[in-house]
Amino acid sequence: MGNPRETSLYLKHPEATGTNLRASPEEGIRVSIYDQEYSMRGPLDPGYLRMLAQYVDQKMRSVAERTHTVDSLRTAILTALNLADEYHQLRAQMDAATQQVDQKVGECHLVLDRLLSMLD
Numbered sequence: 001m002g003n004p005r006e007t008s009l010y011l012k013h014p015e016a017t018g019t020n021l022r023a024s025p026e027e028g029i030r031v032s033i034y035d036q037e038y039s040m041r042g043p044l045d046p047g048y049l050r051m052l053a054q055y056v057d058q059k060m061r062s063v064a065e066r067t068h069t070v071d072s073l074r075t076a077i078l079t080a081l082n083l084a085d086e087y088h089q090l091r092a093q094m095d096a097a098t099q100q101v102d103q104k105v106g107e108c109h110l111v112l113d114r115l116l117s118m119l120d
Contacts, residue, residue: 028040028041029046029050031049031050031053031054032053032057033053033057033060034056034057034060034061034064034072034075034076036072038053040053056079056083059079059082059083060075060076060079063075063078063079063082
């Protein structure tokens, strides 16, 4: 395995993840991603960091196997593109679901307004 690399990981919006994923910034852990060890520190729970590292490792191995790529940089770039695609597809699904919920809330609001106006 390669030399450990110091990496800091910080959330853009830590309050949005829930308290169970946060840890003190002083804590550090070592993770292995694609046969490279990384020392990680940040406000995330160590178990959550390990889960993220395992997910990235699995994705990289899957990409390398499907593309028969041995170059780790190329594998990392292709993996990043796959993860970005996953993210954008999930975000589009979430946006569509949010739009449906907003529409239903609006419909409920109209029904409640009608009912309340009948009581007046």
